[in-house]
Amino acid sequence: MSKPAETFSMIEAKKIVEDLFEPSAAIYWSDLLFNALLGWAAFVAALFYPDFSAAQVLLTLVAVFCLYRAVIFIHELTHLKKDTFAGFRFIWNLICGFPFMVPSFTYMGVHIDHHKQKMYGTKDDGEYLPFVHLGRFRIILFFVIMLIVPFVFLLRFLITPIAYIIPPLHKLLWQYLSSLSIDSEWKRPEPSERDGKYWRAQEWVTFLYAAVFVGLLAKGVLPPKVFVLWYAVAASILLVNGLRTIAATHGYRNPPENILEFSEQILDSVTVPGNWITTTLWAPVGLRYHAAHHLFPGMPYHNLRKAHERLMEKLPENSIYRLTIRTSLWHGLTVIWNETIETQKKKTRSR
Numbered sequence: 556m557s558k559p560a561e562t563f564s565m566i567e568a569k570k571i572v573e574d575l576f577e578p579s580a581a582i583y584w585s586d587l588l589f590n591a592l593l594g595w596a597a598f599v600a601a602l603f604y605p606d607f608s609a610a611q612v613l614l615t616l617v618a619v620f621c622l623y624r625a626v627i628f629i630h631e632l633t634h635l636k637k638d639t640f641a642g643f644r645f646i647w648n649l650i651c652g653f654p655f656m657v658p659s660f661t662y663m664g665v666h667i668d669h670h671k672q673k674m675y676g677t678k679d680d681g682e683y684l685p686f687v688h689l690g691r692f693r694i695i696l697f698f699v700i701m702l703i704v705p706f707v708f709l710l711r712f713l714i715t716p717i718a719y720i721i722p723p724l725h726k727l728l729w730q731y732l733s734s735l736s737i738d739s740e741w742k743r744p745e746p747s748e749r750d751g752k753y754w755r756a757q758e759w760v761t762f763l764y765a766a767v768f769v770g771l772l773a774k775g776v777l778p779p780k781v782f783v784l785w786y787a788v789a790a791s792i793l794l795v796n797g798l799r800t801i802a803a804t805h806g807y808r809n810p811p812e813n814i815l816e817f818s819e820q821i822l823d824s825v826t827v828p829g830n831w832i833t834t835t836l837w838a839p840v841g842l843r844y845h846a847a848h849h850l851f852p853g854m855p856y857h858n859l860r861k862a863h864e865r866l867m868e869k870l871p872e873n874s875i876y877r878l879t880i881r882t883s884l885w886h887g888l889t890v891i892w893n894e895t896i897e898t899q900k901k902k903t904r905s906r
Contacts, residue, residue: 576851580640580643598788601614602780626652626655626792627842632644632659633663634666648760658761665681672817676823677814684738688810711728714728733758804824806890826879
């Protein structure tokens, strides 16, 4: 077996995929609208069947995976060129972001910082936690937090008017409860251009969605079953996405004081080619090709598979890109779990 390359030729890699950077509006719109419409239709239909019946369970699963795919387009919104796809961003917020209390500003600046070389994997990166060093309990806690996030974000946006009356409260909400980060202790920096032009408007519209939703529930216009199903779908989306995050995003080995070189960041990223049908369910919108995404953050999701195939075909045998491959969701989960156990054993022996 050849020795892994110590360096990575970005110029060489980019030449291989240089024709794959143009997003297709037709693909974006058709994918989003099909999955959002099917997901919400399944959601409504599930309300008319007896609780826990086979039909309701099946419809709920359809709602979860279709709406998960639609919601995860928030990742694409962050990488689309500024001042493009304005209508797409607006519609996404209306049918996904606002109903699930995750308007696009909750991800914008957070994810942009994650792709900055000097911030990736450090204490300033809200999308990175060194799980391997923190231990198994922190992985379990990560999933427990996913279960309460829908409640927390619903309450967070309900108190928006109060927060504007009490500036210190709004500052607290902005710092700790306005980001789709995986580090619950991470403090979001002050608002800036990278958070988007309309974050205040999005905050208020999300408040209106939350207030109308809770108001209709309180008045009995909507039965409690609607809230239960909303929570079940939202929490399930977060849990599935959490599994993807742990298994198919990064190795999460980097101590926060360490700044990685670009090639090391690629090596810390994960690729799961896997079975096209099953992998696409839990890692939709190109997210199973996360190493390719970190190589080319501006590449649209619908070209990442083709980019991956070209890289595997044309990069040298000792390219570090080949070391990012994990074969399945289970493989990804077991790798990080086992590495966490081994790291803890080493720490114990060194004491």
